Amino acid sequence: MEPEKPEQPEPKTPVGLATRVREGMKEDLEAIKTKANKDNVKAEIENLKDPTKTQLYKSIFRVKHEPTPRSRSLGVLTNVFLHLHPAKINRDAVRFSYTWGMGGITFYLFIVLTFTGILLMFYYHPSKGQAYQDILYLENDVPFGKLLRNMHRWGAHLMVITTWLHMFRVVLTGSYKTPREFNWAVGVVLLTLTLLLSFTGYLLPDDQLGFWAVTVGTNMAKASPMLGNEGPFGAQAGMTPYNDVRFALLGGSIVDANALLRSYIWHCIAIPTIVSVLLAVHFWRVRKDGGISGPAPVMLESEMRAAGSRAVKGAAGK
Amino acid sequence: MDWHQLWTIATLPDNIPIVAMLFLIPFFSWLGFRQAIANDRLIAQLEADPKLAKTHHRKTWPWQPNWTKELHVWPYLLRIEFLATLIVTIILYVWSITLNAPLEEPSNPNLTMNPSKAPWYFLGLQEMLVYFDPWIAGVVMPTLILIGLMVFPYVDANPLGSGYYTWKQRKIAIGAFLVGFATWVLLIIIGTFMRGPGWVWFWPGQTWDHNTVLYEVNRDLPDLVGITSQPWKGIFGAVVVGLFFALAGFVTHKLIMRKEFDKKILERTTLLQYLIFQFFAITVLWALPIKLLARQLFRIKYVMVTPWFNI
Known part of the structure; x- marks a missing residue:
């Protein structure tokens, strides 16, 4: 058990409880007023119009979503459901x-x-x-x-x-x-x-x-x-x-x-x-x-190597 | 013609997938072979013109020089995937709202369903029961089919045709697969449309008559040639099966040696690959249709009869 603290000495000019509460509330209201002034509220509403800037959104999605190559790649690579995809694929492979x-x-x-x-x-x-x-x-x-x-x-x-x-x-x-x-x-x-x-x-x-x-x-x-x-x-x-x-x-x-x-x-x-x-x-x-198989460039019979090797000669452009 | 009977079979909710397959398989075959023919034309053109072959981008699709080779998965692939899931979901909803899953009477071991049919994708197996004993139709054949499918890439020594549609460069591989696929689909169609009560053959449009009595004598091949006692039946059967293997193997060999190009591919094929291919070609691709024809045309039940098993 802690020893009881001695009571604070009362101020010389005693103020009534009601007055103190009133004063305190005034102070708080002043604080809220400055916080809730028009400009501040406007700015907050503006922020809400773009939810991607909120803390909540950022905490969930981790990366910004913008039409930039970096952002698009990260959108796939940092998502657990999409991470089986590569960031980029062959243009024809979406056919x-x-x-x-x-x-x-x-x-x-x-x-x-x-x-x-x-x-x-x-x-x-x-x-x-x-x-x-x-x-x-x-x-x-x-x-x-x-x-x-x-x-x-x-x-x-x-x-x-x-x-x-x-x-x-x-x-x-x-x-x-x-x-x-x-x-x-x-x-x-x-x-x-x-x-x-x-x-x-x-x-x-x-x-x-x-x-x-x-x-x-x-x-x-x-x-x-x-x-x-x-x-x-x-x-x-x-x-x-x-x-x-x-x-x-x-x-x-x-x-x-x-x-x-x-x-x-x-x-x-x-x-x-x-x-x-x-x-x-x-x-x-x-x-x-190596991703899905194609559509790959066609290979020619004349490019087959001699029997004994299963490989095909490199195609044009490789 | 009993159109009502045919309509009853075709509109059975569980048979809708088969009816759908009748359209889906031709459509996708067309889609694939159309591209194969276009590619084959391009290949022929490039083979004839080595200069062009050096510079051509080697695809049949239009290509703009300023296009990048690759696309971002987000959004170009993901939007396709999203669209596909939406469409599948809509199809599934419409299908599920319009058609009810069948529910028969509570199960009753004392009341046999007639005909008692397996789900449509297993009807091929059930139909095989007509032509083979259960241990072949239900156990050996499915095992052979699955192992045969699994070894398919390992026996295909053709290095061409990886990643693009082609027919001329891969006639044997694609042909072999198509024969198997077609047999399987054929068995399913027979099982669905042509088998009625008692698993009796009814042509499409023929009324299912529960009182049909078939006067059908199925004979064993040894009996047909006058061999009626063991062990000669077994020995004769073994000889016939051996002859079948030799003949089917010979025909297969002739088929895969028809073209100069095919001979080149055979040169690259090891003996083990060749023998495995032959084994599955004979036991699955040849044996099934031949036994089917022997049964349907000549009413032959068994080819080989032994005291332990019959083939």
């Missing part, structure tokens, strides 16, 4: 007729599907009996629930189409050639995962359509050589309906509650995680392999 834009659209659809998928997860229980009821609830009672489900469904179909078209363009332009071979292989894995994402989502409404599609699909697994109980050499390898690869996929010997849970986890967590990692690799390699 839609060359790229078809399908890779980017596929990625955008992946984002849309993640977004709608998360919203759908709020209304869905991966358990037998409840799952179908949840879909009915979603379709009939949840505001915009039907739209949400439709967007997830059609977005998935669209993503399969755009993935195929992306691959088709890469083949037609020879974009898989050195040094992009590995990125092509990553792309093939991503295509497979896209199809598997679609397939695992098919069972989740737990309706007749999904049930029988998954039954047909996993029955094929039953016939895997060595790993399925009905496949060639499956029996010899010790496979039964209770330990083969189909059992591992379904979590049982029939399509039931465990299968629903497993496809839910594959669909919502496991495959999207793997896809995200591979997407990062895929985009990173696009940059590291």
